[in-house]
Amino acid sequence: MEEKTLDLVLDVKVKVTVQLGSVQLPMREVLELAPGSVLQLTQHASDPVGLYVNDQLVAYGEVVVVEDNFGIKITELVGSSSS
DSSP states (O other), rough: OOHHHHHHHOOOOOOOEEEEEOOOHHHHHHHTTOOTTOOOOOOEEEEEEEEEETEEEEEEEEEEEEOOOEEEEEEEEETTOOO
């Protein structure tokens, strides 16, 4: 019975987001943004990125390039002690 119930949700689509970093800016600076503007994020290039499912952090990973697309290599699941 449990397996059949689980089958009902396995095809439900969820939003998966990778957060590279963030920055807080005063509205004045946001309004001054233009093509070519560069924003310095609070995250360092060597820091892992966060993988979110429906806005809930579930894992950390490294950005990789797969053919001509970006991807993420999972390095740690949230709540897991293995890396």
